[in-house]
Amino acid sequence: EKAGFDHFMLKEIHEQPKAYRDTMGSRLSPDGSRVVLKELTMTEQQIRDIRNVHIVACGTAYHAGLIGKTVIEQLARIPVETDVASEYRYRSPIITPNTLVIVVSQSGETADTLAALREAKRCGAHVLAITNVVGSSVAREADDVLFTWAGPEIAVASTKAYTTQLVAFYLFGLHLAQVLGTKDEAFIRDMIAAMKSLPEQVEAILGQSEAIKAAAEDMSKHDDLFFIGRGVDYAVSLEGSLKLKEISYIHSEAYAAGELKHGTLALIEENVPVIALATQEDLLEKTVSNIKEVTARGGKVLGITSERYAQELAKSVNTVFTIPQTHALLTPALAVIPLQLLAYYASLARGNDVDKPRNLAKSVTVE
Ligand code: F6R
Numbered sequence: 467e468k469a470g471f472d473h474f475m476l477k478e479i480h481e482q483p484k485a486y487r488d489t490m491g492s493r494l495s496p497d498g499s500r501v502v503l504k505e506l507t508m509t510e511q512q513i514r515d516i517r518n519v520h521i522v523a524c525g526t527a528y529h530a531g532l533i534g535k536t537v538i539e540q541l542a543r544i545p546v547e548t549d550v551a552s553e554y555r556y557r558s559p560i561i562t563p564n565t566l567v568i569v570v571s572q573s574g575e576t577a578d579t580l581a582a583l584r585e586a587k588r589c590g591a592h593v594l595a596i597t598n599v600v601g602s603s604v605a606r607e608a609d610d611v612l613f614t615w616a617g618p619e620i621a622v623a624s625t626k627a628y629t630t631q632l633v634a635f636y637l638f639g640l641h642l643a644q645v646l647g648t649k650d651e652a653f654i655r656d657m658i659a660a661m662k663s664l665p666e667q668v669e670a671i672l673g674q675s676e677a678i679k680a681a682a683e684d685m686s687k688h689d690d691l692f693f694i695g696r697g698v699d700y701a702v703s704l705e706g707s708l709k710l711k712e713i714s715y716i717h718s719e720a721y722a723a724g725e726l727k728h729g730t731l732a733l734i735e736e737n738v739p740v741i742a743l744a745t746q747e748d749l750l751e752k753t754v755s756n757i758k759e760v761t762a763r764g765g766k767v768l769g770i771t772s773e774r775y776a777q778e779l780a781k782s783v784n785t786v787f788t789i790p791q792t793h794a795l796l797t798p799a800l801a802v803i804p805l806q807l808l809a810y811y812a813s814l815a816r817g818n819d820v821d822k823p824r825n826l827a828k829s830v831t832v833e
Pocket of ligand 1: 526
């Protein structure tokens with residue numbers, strides 16, 4: 467049932483190209499000009515009436531929601547807030563009938579997420595669910611559902627569910643842009659073309675697993691490490707850090723790269739590993755100066771960037787890992803793959819139970 471892989475997690479990491487194809491599938495018009503979300507009941511008028519969006523989820527799904535915020539704000543220019551579900555309900559969020567609440571949940575059964583959904587409906591909001599399980603509570607109770615067609619996810623550590631949640635946000639963001647006219651046809655066409663390339667680009671990254679394995683084995687000897695990034699790279703850093711903690715039990719923290727010098731830099735000393743994500747052209751220079759703050763104190767930096775900036779980044783880091791070039795908003799769908807592999811191989815090197823990490827359950831049905 468593991469299809470020749472040692473663990474479900476590795477199998478699921480390798481299923482991501484297929485999961486991308488299945489989730490995009492018939493939702494992209496054959497000529498590549500438009501997104502077509504036939505399953506949505508939301509009318510164009512309902513979309514035009516949206517004043518704000520709340521994205522609510524837990525754990526990895528929350529991290530997908532952080533990317534979703536950037537995607538929707540950039541593509542549709544609607545203000546978005548992303549909240550952890552267990553916090554959302556208790557902060558008296560301002561929900562009106564013109565609020566779109568998006569709940570994100572692989573299982574569709576997470577207690578806090580479900581409670582947030584119910585609270586949002588009670589306040590008259592339209593609720594859109596992004597979920598992987600047909601017939602789940604979240605899918606049944608939401609007003610609209612966008613299914614991620616990732617297939618069953620068995621490993622406790624979420625991989626293909628997260629990446630297909632990103633795809634769902636790309637699709638939905640483009641759908642909003644089409645209705646609202648916030649992006650022109652050429653932009654939409656370009657982004658769709660870039661999305662269609664993602665599956666083979668993921669294959670290319672998976673082909674470099676050996677290099678990541680070596681880095682992971684090195685990392686597994688440390689007890690503390692850091693992830694840094696700006697913008698969507700920061701959100702991906704949070705996910706990379708969670709994945710690593712969850713299955714390798716190595717302590718790590720993710721920081722917005724510019725925040726490091728406001729305290730955390732005190733923890734950087736000789737040989738502390740830092741994983742720096744730098745995929746965004748407009749933020750590259752700033753991230754590089756944050757990387758230099760780390761290397762100046764002896765920190766060992768593994769940089770992750772897109773092909774176009776690899777040479778530039780190589781000047782200031784110890785090791786560079788390159789992801790294929792893509793649209794700026796789509797980099798998370800690639801950049802997270804080496805981080806998933808890092809966590810996997812670090813867990814393996816430490817002799818942990820990769821698929822069933824201690825203290826954790828696949829579906830969290832208590833609040
Ligand atoms: C981490 C992980 C968890 C889940 C979280 C939400 O790898 O899997 O953080 O993402 O428990 O679960 P769902 O998406 O089922 O609501």
